[in-house]
Amino acid sequence: MTWFSRLFAGQSAPGVALTTRQQQCIAAWQQLPAPDLRRSHYRCRYVVVDVETSGINVRTDRLYTIGAVGLVDGQIDFRDTLQLILASAAPTSEAATAAGDAVPAPVAGPQAVEALIAFLQFVGKAPLVAYNVPFVAAMVERVLAEGLGIEFALPWIDLEWVMPDLFRDIDSTQGRLDAWLTHFEIDSIHRHNAVSDAYATAQLLQVTIARGARKGFETPASLLELEKARRHLHQSS
Amino acid sequence: MNNSATEMLVAACIEFLQAYPPFDRMEAEALRFLAEHVRLAHYPKGAQILSSEMGVAPVLYILQRGKVRVRASGGAGNVEFSAITLGPGQAFAIGALMAQRPTSSAYVAREDVFCYELPADDFFALTQQSTVFSLFCSQYIAGLLKQSQQQLQLQFAQRAAEQKTMNSPLAVIVKREPVSVPAEASIRQVVELMADRHLGSMVIVDAGEQPVGIFTLSDVLKRIVLPGRSLDQPISSVMSTSPQTLPLAANAHDAALAMAMHGIRHVLAVDEGGRLKGVVSERDLFKLQGAGLRQIRHAIDAATSLDVLQHAREDVRQLSLTMLTEGGGAQEITQFISTLNDTVTRRIIELNLDRHDLYGIDWAWLSFGSEGRDEQTFTTDQDNGIVFICTDIMDRELTQLRFLEFARDVNADLDTCGFPLCKGNIMASNPALCLTLEEWEERFAHWVRTPEPQALLNATIFFDFRPLYGRFNLAHRMRLSLLRQTRGNPLFLRMLAQNALSVSPPLGRIRDFVTGADPEHPGTIDLKKYGVRLFTDAARVFALAHQIEATNTVSRLKRASALMNFSSDDLAASLEGFNFIQLLRLRHQHFEQEHGRPGDNLIRPDELNEIERRILKEAFRQARKLQARLKLDYQL
Numbered sequence A: 001m002t003w004f005s006r007l008f009a010g011q012s013a014p015g016v017a018l019t020t021r022q023q024q025c026i027a028a029w030q031q032l033p034a035p036d037l038r039r040s041h042y043r044c045r046y047v048v049v050d051v052e053t054s055g056i057n058v059r060t061d062r063l064y065t066i067g068a069v070g071l072v073d074g075q076i077d078f079r080d081t082l083q084l085i086l087a088s089a090a091p092t093s094e095a096a097t098a099a100g101d102a103v104p105a106p107v108a109g110p111q112a113v114e115a116l117i118a119f120l121q122f123v124g125k126a127p128l129v130a131y132n133v134p135f136v137a138a139m140v141e142r143v144l145a146e147g148l149g150i151e152f153a154l155p156w157i158d159l160e161w162v163m164p165d166l167f168r169d170i171d172s173t174q175g176r177l178d179a180w181l182t183h184f185e186i187d188s189i190h191r192h193n194a195v196s197d198a199y200a201t202a203q204l205l206q207v208t209i210a211r212g213a214r215k216g217f218e219t220p221a222s223l224l225e226l227e228k229a230r231r232h233l234h235q236s237s
Numbered sequence B: 001m002n003n004s005a006t007e008m009l010v011a012a013c014i015e016f017l018q019a020y021p022p023f024d025r026m027e028a029e030a031l032r033f034l035a036e037h038v039r040l041a042h043y044p045k046g047a048q049i050l051s052s053e054m055g056v057a058p059v060l061y062i063l064q065r066g067k068v069r070v071r072a073s074g075g076a077g078n079v080e081f082s083a084i085t086l087g088p089g090q091a092f093a094i095g096a097l098m099a100q101r102p103t104s105s106a107y108v109a110r111e112d113v114f115c116y117e118l119p120a121d122d123f124f125a126l127t128q129q130s131t132v133f134s135l136f137c138s139q140y141i142a143g144l145l146k147q148s149q150q151q152l153q154l155q156f157a158q159r160a161a162e163q164k165t166m167n168s169p170l171a172v173i174v175k176r177e178p179v180s181v182p183a184e185a186s187i188r189q190v191v192e193l194m195a196d197r198h199l200g201s202m203v204i205v206d207a208g209e210q211p212v213g214i215f216t217l218s219d220v221l222k223r224i225v226l227p228g229r230s231l232d233q234p235i236s237s238v239m240s241t242s243p244q245t246l247p248l249a250a251n252a253h254d255a256a257l258a259m260a261m262h263g264i265r266h267v268l269a270v271d272e273g274g275r276l277k278g279v280v281s282e283r284d285l286f287k288l289q290g291a292g293l294r295q296i297r298h299a300i301d302a303a304t305s306l307d308v309l310q311h312a313r314e315d316v317r318q319l320s321l322t323m324l325t326e327g328g329g330a331q332e333i334t335q336f337i338s339t340l341n342d343t344v345t346r347r348i349i350e351l352n353l354d355r356h357d358l359y360g361i362d363w364a365w366l367s368f369g370s371e372g373r374d375e376q377t378f379t380t381d382q383d384n385g386i387v388f389i390c391t392d393i394m395d396r397e398l399t400q401l402r403f404l405e406f407a408r409d410v411n412a413d414l415d416t417c418g419f420p421l422c423k424g425n426i427m428a429s430n431p432a433l434c435l436t437l438e439e440w441e442e443r444f445a446h447w448v449r450t451p452e453p454q455a456l457l458n459a460t461i462f463f464d465f466r467p468l469y470g471r472f473n474l475a476h477r478m479r480l481s482l483l484r485q486t487r488g489n490p491l492f493l494r495m496l497a498q499n500a501l502s503v504s505p506p507l508g509r510i511r512d513f514v515t516g517a518d519p520e521h522p523g524t525i526d527l528k529k530y531g532v533r534l535f536t537d538a539a540r541v542f543a544l545a546h547q548i549e550a551t552n553t554v555s556r557l558k559r560a561s562a563l564m565n566f567s568s569d570d571l572a573a574s575l576e577g578f579n580f581i582q583l584l585r586l587r588h589q590h591f592e593q594e595h596g597r598p599g600d601n602l603i604r605p606d607e608l609n610e611i612e613r614r615i616l617k618e619a620f621r622q623a624r625k626l627q628a629r630l631k632l633d634y635q636l
Helices: A002-009 A020-031 A090-099 A110-123 A133-148 A159-166 A177-183 A194-214 A220-236 B004-017 B028-037 B094-099 B120-129 B131-162 B187-197 B217-225 B252-262 B282-288 B293-302 B306-325 B330-353 B396-416 B437-449 B453-462 B472-487 B490-500 B528-545 B553-564 B568-594 B610-634
Strands: A045-053 A063-072 A075-085 A128-130 A156-158 B039-043 B048-050 B059-065 B068-072 B084-086 B105-109 B113-119 B180-182 B201-205 B211-216 B245-247 B266-270 B276-281 B363-367 B384-388 B434-436 B466-470
Touching: A020 A110, A045 A133, A045 A194, A063 A110, A063 A133, A063 A194, A063 B004, A075 A110, A075 A194, A075 B004, A075 B028, A110 A133, A128 A133, A128 A194, A133 A156, A156 A159, A156 A220, A159 A177, A159 A194, A159 A220, A177 A194, A194 A220, A194 B004, A194 B039, B004 B028, B028 B113, B028 B120, B028 B131, B059 B094, B059 B120, B094 B131, B094 B610, B113 B120, B120 B131, B180 B187, B187 B201, B187 B217, B201 B276, B211 B217, B211 B266, B245 B252, B252 B266, B276 B282, B293 B306, B293 B330, B306 B330, B306 B396, B306 B568, B330 B363, B330 B396, B330 B466, B330 B568, B363 B472, B384 B396, B384 B437, B384 B472, B396 B434, B434 B437, B437 B453, B437 B472, B437 B490, B453 B490, B453 B528, B466 B472, B472 B490, B472 B528, B490 B528, B490 B610, B528 B553, B528 B568, B528 B610, B553 B568, B568 B610
Parallel strands: A045 A128, A128 A156, B180 B201, B245 B266, B384 B434
Antiparallel strands: A045 A063, A063 A075, A075 B039, B039 B113, B048 B105, B059 B113, B068 B084, B068 B105, B201 B211, B266 B276, B363 B384, B363 B466
16 A cells, blocks of 8 residues: 555655656656646647556556557547556567567566656646546556656546547447447457557547537536536436 | 557558558558558548638548548539548548649548548658559549549530430420310310410320320311301310320430321320320421531532521531530540531632632632631631732733632621631731732741741741642642741741740749739630640741641641650640640630620639649640740750
8 A cells, every 4th residue: 555655645755766867857747837628629639548457456456558649639640659568468468469569578667767757758737538537547646656756636537427428329338448439430459458449549539529529518628527527416316 | 769559550550551542552661651640530420521611631631430422512613513422441632632722522521530631741752752652643633634524524515415406305305294185175175275375286185194186276277267166066076186196215306207207296295104294396396406517518518608608607616515515625626616617618719719710720728827727716717818820821910809809708708607807817808818829938938038026927827827728739839848948947947936935834933823914804814825825836846847747736746746756645745735725715715605705715713623723734834845845946
């Protein structure tokens, strides 16, 4: 439970000593202005995140890989993507090998710090999007707190909550990512690979913002409010 | 930074693209470049992806998923094009992108659509990088060119379709719902109905709507008024029984035949069940009878009066329109117009020869300018002259006077038949253009020896002479002597080339076209002065320099290309350019005349559609190429 206490301690010491440069990078990231969430979907940058883990327990399971895909002005640019391998995991290697890609060696220790800083720099302060935020966000925030000793504290939008509200015409009772992907005929390159899933989720986000814009939810802030209202409704009922 | 995520997504994109042409054939490097530089965009159902209002096409779209409906928006005509649907793997707006123009079509998502989008700069970089892709794009443009021509023809075809022919089925000819009455109706009822509806005939049908008789206006007199028949009697007592019927699918010819065989004026069109569907009258058929080429020629050759020739000239116009419709190229059409105009002119000459005795003299009627080049369009005035042989025993002045009198009559008759008198007095009735062979030769030689501006101008008109009537060998002798002169005179050719270069193609550096040449008609390009002329002038220099006897621009360029080592591609390109400008002129003139204006050559590039503008631009570039050749040959 060390990560938990560190998370609330804020700037407490990370597991690895940080170099001055790394500290500067983190400070620079912290200095970044908060994003304007009231700009149109088509005038801002979202970062869609997905993770590969050893299991579904956010406290005990390990985070292997983070996949992140930027959505800038409503478009996906393949160069605006990131894959962060934090630990070796059999499923990742298999999937990656099947794709014929070079498998980057998992990073650990000091390299993990560099990788996490790269992730911070990649994300900036963009609003984050994921499918099943409670799990993804917890995993990502935990590793950042452990590795860099920071509190991530960026807004997360959960498509699992937003989409059923915007697509009431679609039966989404299963509430699974796969169901949405099937419905919108979005192919996965390698299902359960973090990058592939983040890419597929980013396409879901494209569909979502288009529908949102038509229904008057034209900004990241409006999606956040929609999600909040829906969660509130469910919790009170 | 070595980015494994990018790597994975690019690889997936490449894999997708490789399933579709032209990407399946594309070089690996180029394909990779493409996949690295696209962005994936999404459009919900019903969203407008690209349209002409959005300005210059910003990106190349490659459909990744979903369907897109394409509809032509704007364009020159009001023709509705059938909508096309694009699916995954298909790219669009290549034409607009290459031309850096707004698209002429509207692209709308028919369902949720995902599109790879390649920014314009990367698109151009890709065409540089990949020959496969570059070829694909140029073939695409060539396809557009063909489409444009088809559209052009479609526009005319619609008009032609309205002009029905004798081959049209009766279903097309029958215009209004037939009016019929049962056999029990009284004569009074029938006559009142006919008067009320202005009908020339009435069909009587049985309970099954099958015609049993017909009653026409002419029957009223013979069968009712004269016999003093009571109007209360049933119509069946006075109708003609068993009327002639034809199925709806029969054509106008069949109807005409039936009328001729039975000596009747009406034929009833019936459907498969024998039910009345319409009435075809003799008058309907008269209106259909358009003139065919053979009839026109026959009419012209047999004409004994100007009236007939006037009509024939109108028929020529109609028929050339039909040719335009049926996809005839500019070359064929202009030649066709020239040929038929020749026929009219010859007939007028023959008719006048009856009144003017020129027996025993060798002479020929010459045509100059566009007529001399076989390149007449719908508007053309007279450019003609006479060459004759004056033997020792003849008085030159007297002989010329006889020819001038004759020429005056011919010129006037031509004017009557729709060839307006030449404003510049380039007509055979002008004493300066009614000369003996020696005088013509001397005149030509003089122009060639002293190429002053007026002489050069004359060269552009008179050196394109062609015999039209009389002793053709006189014209041939003129041609040989002219070519002898020009061959030995490089200075003249150089001056003529310089003269040809005095007008440049109206291509702009910033805007596509320069339209300010004529202050009285801003926004227009004179396709004769700044279009056709560029080609004809260059072709003339080539011809005179290389002893080519032809006067027709296309023939001249074809022969010159063999002698001057043009590549066959270059030749084809310049001929296409020339013909396209001619086609635009023909279309424009026809349009102007339809609206009661004298057909000029001033077109507004803004009113052309995107494809036409592109082709016109290319046509002008071809003219520039010809001019470049002149500059090179004569070091200008």
